[in-house]
Amino acid sequence: MSKRLFAVLATLMVVSMMLTACGAAEYECTDALGCVSYGPGEPVRLASALVISGPNTDLGVDSQNGVEIAMAFKGEVAGHALELQAEDDGCSAEGGQAAGQKIVSDPTIIGIVGTSCSGAGVPLSQVMSDAGYVMVSPSNTSPALTNPDSAWNPGYYRTAHNDKVQGKAMADFAFDVLGVTEVAAIHDGDPYTEGLARVFADSFEALGGTVVEFTAVNKGDTDMRPVLTAVAAAGPPEFIYYPVFTAEGGFLTKQAKEVAGLEDTILAAADGMISPAAVEAVGEAGEGMYFSGPDLGFTNELYNDFLAKYLEDYGTEPISVFHAHAFDATNMILSCVEEVGVVDGDFLHVGRQAMRDCLDATSGYDGITGTLTCNEYGDCADPQITVSQLTAGDYEVVWP
Amino acid sequence: MSDRIKQIDFLGVIMWFFRTSLIVAMLWGTIATLLNNPYSARAWTDTIVAGIAQGSLYALIAIGYTLVYGVLFMINFAHGEFFMSGIMTASVFLAVPMSESGYLDAHPVLGITIIAIVTMLVSVGIAILTERIAYKPLRGAPRLVPLITAIGASFFWQYFFRGLYGSKVRPFPLIESVAGKVNIGGIDILKSQVIVIIVTLIMLVGLYLFVVKTKVGKSIRAAAENKDVARLMGIDVDRAITITFTMGAAMAGIAGVLYALVFRQVHFFMGFFPGIKAFTAAVLGGIGSIPGAALGGLFLGVFESVGPGLFLEGLGVLSPHQLKDIIAFTMLVLVLIFRPQGILGESLAEEKA
Numbered sequence: 009m010s011k012r013l014f015a016v017l018a019t020l021m022v023v024s025m026m027l028t029a030c031g032a033a034e035y036e037c038t039d040a041l042g043c044v045s046y047g048p049g050e051p052v053r054l055a056s057a058l059v060i061s062g063p064n065t066d067l068g069v070d071s072q073n074g075v076e077i078a079m080a081f082k083g084e085v086a087g088h089a090l091e092l093q094a095e096d097d098g099c100s101a102e103g104g105q106a107a108g109q110k111i112v113s114d115p116t117i118i119g120i121v122g123t124s125c126s127g128a129g130v131p132l133s134q135v136m137s138d139a140g141y142v143m144v145s146p147s148n149t150s151p152a153l154t155n156p157d158s159a160w161n162p163g164y165y166r167t168a169h170n171d172k173v174q175g176k177a178m179a180d181f182a183f184d185v186l187g188v189t190e191v192a193a194i195h196d197g198d199p200y201t202e203g204l205a206r207v208f209a210d211s212f213e214a215l216g217g218t219v220v221e222f223t224a225v226n227k228g229d230t231d232m233r234p235v236l237t238a239v240a241a242a243g244p245p246e247f248i249y250y251p252v253f254t255a256e257g258g259f260l261t262k263q264a265k266e267v268a269g270l271e272d273t274i275l276a277a278a279d280g281m282i283s284p285a286a287v288e289a290v291g292e293a294g295e296g297m298y299f300s301g302p303d304l305g306f307t308n309e310l311y312n313d314f315l316a317k318y319l320e321d322y323g324t325e326p327i328s329v330f331h332a333h334a335f336d337a338t339n340m341i342l343s344c345v346e347e348v349g350v351v352d353g354d355f356l357h358v359g360r361q362a363m364r365d366c367l368d369a370t371s372g373y374d375g376i377t378g379t380l381t382c383n384e385y386g387d388c389a390d391p392q393i394t395v396s397q398l399t400a401g402d403y404e405v406v407w408p
Numbered sequence: 409m410s411d412r413i414k415q416i417d418f419l420g421v422i423m424w425f426f427r428t429s430l431i432v433a434m435l436w437g438t439i440a441t442l443l444n445n446p447y448s449a450r451a452w453t454d455t456i457v458a459g460i461a462q463g464s465l466y467a468l469i470a471i472g473y474t475l476v477y478g479v480l481f482m483i484n485f486a487h488g489e490f491f492m493s494g495i496m497t498a499s500v501f502l503a504v505p506m507s508e509s510g511y512l513d514a515h516p517v518l519g520i521t522i523i524a525i526v527t528m529l530v531s532v533g534i535a536i537l538t539e540r541i542a543y544k545p546l547r548g549a550p551r552l553v554p555l556i557t558a559i560g561a562s563f564f565w566q567y568f569f570r571g572l573y574g575s576k577v578r579p580f581p582l583i584e585s586v587a588g589k590v591n592i593g594g595i596d597i598l599k600s601q602v603i604v605i606i607v608t609l610i611m612l613v614g615l616y617l618f619v620v621k622t623k624v625g626k627s628i629r630a631a632a633e634n635k636d637v638a639r640l641m642g643i644d645v646d647r648a649i650t651i652t653f654t655m656g657a658a659m660a661g662i663a664g665v666l667y668a669l670v671f672r673q674v675h676f677f678m679g680f681f682p683g684i685k686a687f688t689a690a691v692l693g694g695i696g697s698i699p700g701a702a703l704g705g706l707f708l709g710v711f712e713s714v715g716p717g718l719f720l721e722g723l724g725v726l727s728p729h730q731l732k733d734i735i736a737f738t739m740l741v742l743v744l745i746f747r748p749q750g751i752l753g754e755s756l757a758e759e760k761a
Contacts, residue, residue: 063577063675197730224727228681230671233458234713235729238721241447255577258673266589266598268450288579289673 035352039359041140044118048354051091052345054079054338055114057107057122057132057143059099063255066283066328068097068124071146073326074334075121077317082342086351090342093117097128099253100227104128108135118358119144119341121334125253125280126150126200130159137161140360142367144341144388146334149174149279150203154385159199165367165382167333167340167375169302169391171200175207177393178249178276178300181407183215185395186274188246192221192239194260196252204251204278220245225256232256232263240269251278251300258289265293274298276395283328287401294398298406301329302377303392305405311376333389336375340367340388427745430738433723440722447717453595455713461601461670463709464608468663469686470693470701471615472656478632478696479652481551485558486538488683489565490657492676494531495664498523499580499674500573507581516585520665528661534565535657539650562683570676577675580668604666611662612702615655619698628652632696685712688740694753703751712736 037043046052056075059068072094079090093114095107104123111117112135120136120143123129129148136143138161145153145166152158154170182188193209195201202224209219220243225235239248248270250260257277264270275294277286279301290297314335318326344366350357370388373380378390395407447455469491476484502523506512512519542561546554586603589596619625630638631648639645667682668674685708693704715735720728743751 061575062677063575065575222727224730226730226733229732230667230673230678230681231458231462231713234455234717234732237447237451237454237458238717238729241451255673255675258577258579259671262672268454268596285576289577291579291672292582 035350035355035357037357037359039361041360041364043360044116044358046088046116046356046358050116051089052085052118052342052356052358053091053093053114053116054341055093055095055111055117055120055122057095057097057104057111057120057124057128058146058334059103059124059128060094060096062099063285063289064099064124064253064280064283066285067147067280067330068099070283070326070328070331071121071124071334073318073322074146074314074331075338077314077321077331078335078338078342080317080321081313082339085342085346086349086356087354088356095122097123097125097132099125099128101127101131104130104132105135108132112136112139112141117141118345118360119363121146121337121341123148124330125198126153126203127198129153129164130199133159133161133164137163142341142360142363144337144367146337147279147330148200150199151207152199152203154383154387156385160385163364165337165340165370165386165388167337167377167380167389168330169389169393170387171204172207173391174278174300174393175204176211178208178278178395179211179215179217181298181300181395182247182249182274182276183212183217185407186247188217188274190218190220190243190245191247191249192223192243192245193219194235194239194248194250194252195224196227196256197224198227198253200280201250201252205249208249208251225252225260227253227256229256230259232259233267236260236264236267236270240267244269245273247274247276249276249278251280253280254283254286254289257281257286258291261290261297262293276300279329282396282403287398290398295400297398299396299398299403300393301396302333303394303405304329304332305394306332306376308376314376332376336373336377336380339375340370340373340380343373344370423745427742430742434719437719437722440724441718442722444722446721450595452714455717456710457595457597457601459710459713460706461598461604461709462713463689463706464604465663465667465670465682465705466686466689466709467702467705468608468611468659468666469682470690470705471612471659471698473687473690474693474695474698474701475628475652475656477690479628479649480543480547480554482543482554483558483687484543484656485555485683485687486542486561486565487656487660488679488681488686489562489569490531490535490538490679491660491664491667491682492674492679493534493565493569494527494529494657494661495580495668496569496573496578496674496676496678497530498527498665499578499668502526503581503668504579507583512581513584516583520583520586520669524662524665527665528658531657531661531664532654535653535660536650538565539653544646562680566676566680573676575676577673580672580674582672583669586669598670600669604670607662607666611659612698615659616698618655624648624651685736688736692740692743692750694750697750697752700750700752707751708736708739711739715739 097103126148142163147168149171193205195205221239276298348362370382380388382388396403396405472487627643627648631645689704689708690701693700712732716728
């Protein structure tokens with residue numbers, strides 16, 4: 009017996025010596041969701057989950073550039089360098105799920121900037137929330153993601169506008185400025201497109217207009233003539249809003265001009281199609297088309313610095329619309345790491361619940377995109393929506 | 409009494425119930441739609457013409473599946489990539505520069521012919537490479553082996569071309585003289601759709617005559633019938649197989665050009681769904697039969713186009729066009745329930761077993 013006791017005591021002693029040698033044992037994590045500890049010289053790790061392949065690459069790469077610039081401006085947090093693990097959300101539920109699983113299997117990641125697409129955001133939000141992480145999306149706009157009865161999960165935040173605002177803005181523009189009274193809306197089943205089309209249709213009806221057709225296509229469809237013929241037969245409407253993505257949006261735009269009854273119909277899409285790739289995809293058929301999207305007329309000094317850095321690092325003007333939102337999202341996470349992180353010599357300990365509490369408490373935060381204040385379900389944006397028109401290959405803001 | 413109940417096949421009852429309910433649902437939807445006809449005659453003809461044009465593309469691609477299956481009993485899942493590779497290459501290196509320099513608008517016929525030739529050459533080249541490297545060493549292996557290899561080859565080419573040309577959607581230029589509509593028999597039809605339908609007809613008839621009337625065609629048919637006997641008769645079976653792949657890929661190349669004329673947008677992933685649909689069309693028409701593939705393609709294209717409006721709208725389904733793939737595959741299930749060998753297919757059990 010005494011032999012066994014001796015063995016246990018000896019083991020305990022060795023283990024406690026090893027722990028003392030590492031120094032980590034002195035910090036006792038009391039956070040409800042656990043802590044992330046960075047040792048001497050270890051970088052603070054963020055992950056991004058943005059669409060960096062496929063037809064919507066511009067959207068995700070633009071945001072990823074914003075993340076990288078924010079990290080470069082920040083440089084370090086409490087003496088620890090910053091490191092980004094970039095994942096692809098694939099702009100699909102499957103892609104969001106896969107990226108989420110990969111990220112939460114890495115315990116050194118403190119926060120996620122992403123996703124680009126709401127469709128990917130729904131599963132990723134679930135996965136990261138269950139694992140105790142936080143995510144701040146620069147471009148998820150679906151109302152469902154911050155609706156507690158639908159797809160909201162604790163730990164989810166966004167700097168992008170909620171499409172309740174964007175859909176309403178497009179309805180106002182169509183009804184008040186263009187003066188149309190009969191419209192149609194087409195989505196592709198994605199939470200982003202369906203939510204936006206739905207808000208637009210409801211707002212337009214609330215203004216006193218008529219929605220003659222509310223229908224959908226499939227992601228990956230190429231032949232849009234049957235659905236456009238159905239839209240024409242239902243009206244034909246004076247105005248069609250299809251807040252879909254580049255590939256399907258390109259087919260819809262080109263084929264709408266070829267369907268009897270829709271030759272003079274005004275076409276409009278949303279922020280998923282504001283990119284050079286989308287301009288190419290719609291081609292000459294897209295001339296004069298309208299797009300709703302976030303207001304990029306930021307006037308602050310920070311944005312000028314950002315643009316200069318963007319041009320220097322990537323050799324181009326921003327290629328899509330959510331780079332500044334991604335910049336703000338990254339900074340929100342980094343300032344919270346700074347705020348709640350416990351510095352312990354060369355160590356940095358960050359509690360995961362503390363991160364959520366810190367982001368929840370974000371109020372009056374000055375970012376490029378405005379003054380950010382998070383509500384209890386993670387809507388942090390200061391939403392400004394504009395409508396632009398495609399004129400000779402350029403998006404020109406026409407409203408408000 | 410209890411014996412009779414035992415004799416009733418439980419599965420048979422379920423199948424019977426299944427097909428009856430499918431047919432009732434289709435008829436119900438059709439009648440309900442027609443009673444409350446939301447579409448004008450013009451809308452119906454437009455939808456049908458769009459379906460025929462889409463079906464023609466499926467038919468051209470389906471030929472490749474059917475030819476290869478006829479000779480090798482193998483589903484060549486990389487066929488969709490033969491379709492994609494040619495037109496991607498031709499759009500990037502030929503169509504876009506030719507359009508920018510104005511050549512394509514000035515000489516449309518010559519320009520499209522050059523694009524078509526290059527497209528076919530690239531598609532055929534990729535097909536022969538795939539056959540030589542991936543399929544030929546596996547001849548004689550169990551059937552599952554080349555099937556999985558074909559899926560691998562499909563992924564390989566998809567990501568090879570993604571690496572070459574990027575993952576963006578690339579535009580195919582609008583050609584002035586192909587734009588607009590033409591009036592045929594009182595119906596306005598898009599010129600691009602007319603071209604698709606006519607070219608498809610010519611290609612299909614040409615291919616059929618080639619296989620049935622020429623000596624090379626005869627050697628292909630002999631290889632399809634029985635490779636060992638064909639070899640004993642002095643037929644170069646490997647050559648016949650290569651020619652089969654060449655013809656299939658050339659058809660896919662032409663389909664690529666027609667696709668680009670109609671949809672004016674190309675992408676590295678564009679071969680996947682048309683490939684699956686064309687495979688469906690080949691099975692629908694009876695795999696191994698050339699007229700079957702053509703008929704299957706047309707059938708599928710038209711049902712996909714007309715189906716959502718005709719069957720689903722009457723049933724009160726919201727956003728019916730989102731469900732067109734369901735219509736296409738339900739059609740496949742229905743046809744296979746009643747004719748397992750496909751519309752024009754010969755019964756495999758008798759001929760090839």
